[in-house]
Structure formats: structure tokens, C-alpha cells
Amino acid sequence: MQTHFSLAQLADPEIRDADAILRACVHCGFCTATCPTYVLLGDELDGPRGRIYLIKEMLERGRPATPTVVKHIDRCLSCLACMTTCPSGVNYMHLVDHGRRHIARTYRRPLLDRWIRWALATILPRPDAFRWALRAAGLAQPIQGLLPARLKALLALAPRSAGRSAVIAPQVFPAEGPRRLRVALLAGCVQQVIDAAINQATLRLLRRHGAEVVVVPGVGCCGALAHHLGEDVLDRVRANVDAWTGELERGLDAIVMNASGCGTMVKDYGFLLRGDPAYAAKAARVSQLAKDVSEVMQDLGLKGSLPGGPCVAYHSACSLQHGQKIHAGPRQLLQRAGFEVVDVPEGHLCCGSAGTYNMLQPELADALKARKLGNIASVKPEIVAAGNIGCIAQLSAGAGVPVVHTVELLDWATGGPRPQNMA
Numbered sequence: 001m002q003t004h005f006s007l008a009q010l011a012d013p014e015i016r017d018a019d020a021i022l023r024a025c026v027h028c029g030f031c032t033a034t035c036p037t038y039v040l041l042g043d044e045l046d047g048p049r050g051r052i053y054l055i056k057e058m059l060e061r062g063r064p065a066t067p068t069v070v071k072h073i074d075r076c077l078s079c080l081a082c083m084t085t086c087p088s089g090v091n092y093m094h095l096v097d098h099g100r101r102h103i104a105r106t107y108r109r110p111l112l113d114r115w116i117r118w119a120l121a122t123i124l125p126r127p128d129a130f131r132w133a134l135r136a137a138g139l140a141q142p143i144q145g146l147l148p149a150r151l152k153a154l155l156a157l158a159p160r161s162a163g164r165s166a167v168i169a170p171q172v173f174p175a176e177g178p179r180r181l182r183v184a185l186l187a188g189c190v191q192q193v194i195d196a197a198i199n200q201a202t203l204r205l206l207r208r209h210g211a212e213v214v215v216v217p218g219v220g221c222c223g224a225l226a227h228h229l230g231e232d233v234l235d236r237v238r239a240n241v242d243a244w245t246g247e248l249e250r251g252l253d254a255i256v257m258n259a260s261g262c263g264t265m266v267k268d269y270g271f272l273l274r275g276d277p278a279y280a281a282k283a284a285r286v287s288q289l290a291k292d293v294s295e296v297m298q299d300l301g302l303k304g305s306l307p308g309g310p311c312v313a314y315h316s317a318c319s320l321q322h323g324q325k326i327h328a329g330p331r332q333l334l335q336r337a338g339f340e341v342v343d344v345p346e347g348h349l350c351c352g353s354a355g356t357y358n359m360l361q362p363e364l365a366d367a368l369k370a371r372k373l374g375n376i377a378s379v380k381p382e383i384v385a386a387g388n389i390g391c392i393a394q395l396s397a398g399a400g401v402p403v404v405h406t407v408e409l410l411d412w413a414t415g416g417p418r419p420q421n422m423a
């Protein structure tokens, strides 16, 4: 694609990066066919190629974002299916992140929109605040019908979180038997409030397979939720990089994520801090060490299985399959653990969760959820497994079968308890 940035614009390293991404696009349009919002809406501007044009125009002209640009960029899920499909290696993720920052800087949203975005970016990353918000949401259940559609997805999380919000304090969990690895676990923010069982299963699974697990003090939310809202999260990222870098001196083989949205973000820390001389190398090291829990379990090898285990539909979270290019690994682990694994048709399409998307774009999110649930039902599973809490929460209401994290099944198959959602 031809671009027309001036030399003065190209002096800005962010614009230089955007220019390189735009020039890689050859307008072929292959990406449109696999874009969930294009599939639903059939509008070129609701597909990746259309959004790329909108961002190009906006950045080249150096003008404030228009309502049209905001509408179509807001509808993007950041599912990154377009990056999997693109034959030219266009880094849509970095381009749309740049577009969102430009929108946040130059566009004044309506008041309710601003309030909801502020609340999501401020409350979700703080487990204590989020727990209180969910309690309040629980009290609001009886008046659910009176609330704006955008708050209903938050209310839906309230029952899921009841009685399960044990947060893991920073500490070292020794390996069972001889130590084979030493890893840091990102305890996360939203996940440990709405489903603490996932971290517990992860700890048991890793320790049983010889990993010493450390939850490092000073590490908080990875920043993904606010980052995708166009907020500046670099101070949060720097704080995490500092905390993990301190732990590196005591030896770390990997930094483990069990929410794939967080994994995609931490694997990008090196890029996000590339222009900061004090942090670029440290952040790149953190990204290099970041691994999804399924990658670590593949390295460790599974000890034990549940022969004749139930039939599992494996839902490949977008942030795993498109964001981190991890698809076969978790599936193979489940098979080795004794489960019969079936693929979900249209597996490349997002379930509509996408971080805070189901709260900001409820109609599109609901349409994608209904499509995903229909596809899951068509393969008649006994369980659905996914590697991302957003997908698990999105699909739980309506799946008709338990929806659990992949690690909960691997833990069960190798000596842990049956997942509590299956009790």
C-alpha cells in the first residue's frame, strides 16, 4: 500500500512503525473473509482492510478521529484472525493499537461512554475494587432489565464469582519432588476474582510436574484490558518488568500465563517499551520468557492420564490461536490426558468476549456468542475447554455443559480434583 507521510511525520518513531505496517499491506482482502465483524455485518469498513484504510487516512492527515473511524475501530474485537490469514505479515495488532491511542487522544466520546470506559479501565485491573463492583452488581441483579445493555455482561459475572475470590498472595510454591523448572506465575486480575480455581489448578499441575512456582510481589494486571481501550499503560508495564527482572536474579526459566489475553500482552512488552532506553532490553527479556501454561506443560510432559475421559470440545481462544499462534499444543495435551477432543466448527471466529468487548459492543458480542454456542452444540461435547477466562465466562451461560479451563482438566487427569464447575 502506498503511503504519504511527510518527513516531519516520519520523524516520529510510532508513525514510522505504522508506515512500515501499512506498506506491507497489498490490499488482497484475504483477511476480510475470516474477520468476525465482516462476517456478521458484511461492510468493508467492518473488516481489517477497511479499518487499515481508515487508520491510514487518519494518521496521514494527522487529524482528530471522526465518529465514522471511531465506530468501525470500536467494533474491532482485536481477535487478530486477520493476522493469521494475512499472507503479507501485516501487523494489524500494532496498527490498531496505534489507531486506538490516536482516538483516545483526539476524540471526545459521549459522557456515558467515557464513564463506562473509565470504570472498566480502573476497576477491572484491581482485584479488590473489582470484587466490590461484582458484589454491587449482584445486588443489582433484580433490576437487570432496567440497566444499559453494556452493563449486563458485567452483571453476568457476579454469580460466577460468588464465594470463589481467594487471591494468591506473593510467595514461593515448592515443586513436588526434584525441581525441574523455576517459573513465575502471573496471578492476574479479573481471572482470580471470578474463578480462583484456575490458578489453584495451575499451581497443582505445575508443582506436580516438578516446577517451583513463584508469585512475584509487585506484579499486577498485565495492562491488556486498559491497553485495548487506548489507555497509556506503560507505567503498569514498567512496574511488572521491574518486578520480574528482580526475580530473574534468583533464576527463572519462564514467566507463565494461564489467561491467554495476558500472555499475548506480556509477549508484546518488548515491543511496547522498545523506545525506552532504560527498559527496552529488560522488557524484551520478559517477553522472551513469557509462556502460556500449555507451552510449559508440553516441555514438562504429562505424568498420568484419565483413560476414557469425557468428550471435550476445545475452544481455541483468539489470543492463543491468533495472538500467540498456539493451537495444536493444548489439544494434544488434552488428548494425552485421556480426553476425546473434538474441534469446534468455525474455530477461527471469536466468541465475542474479547476483553471488555462484550460490555462495550453487546449486540455484536451476543451474535458471536450465539454463533459459537451453536457450533459447540453441533459437536455434542460433554465439556468445553478453553485457555482464557474471558471466553470461559462468555460461553458458560448458555453452553449447556461445563466450560472449564484446559489446566483444570489436565490437573484432574494427573491426580488433582475434578473441576468444581463439573461437580
Ligand code: SF4
Residues within 6 Å of the ligand: 034, 035, 036, 037, 038, 046, 047, 048, 051, 075, 076, 077, 078, 079, 080, 081, 082, 083, 092
Ligand atoms: S482483529 Fe478481528 S475483528 Fe479486528 S479486523 Fe482483525 S479479524 Fe476483524
Ligand code: SF4
Residues within 6 Å of the ligand: 024, 025, 026, 027, 028, 029, 030, 031, 032, 048, 049, 082, 085, 086, 087, 088, 089, 090
Ligand atoms: S490479508 Fe493482509 S495484505 Fe491482504 S488486505 Fe488483509 S492485511 Fe492487507
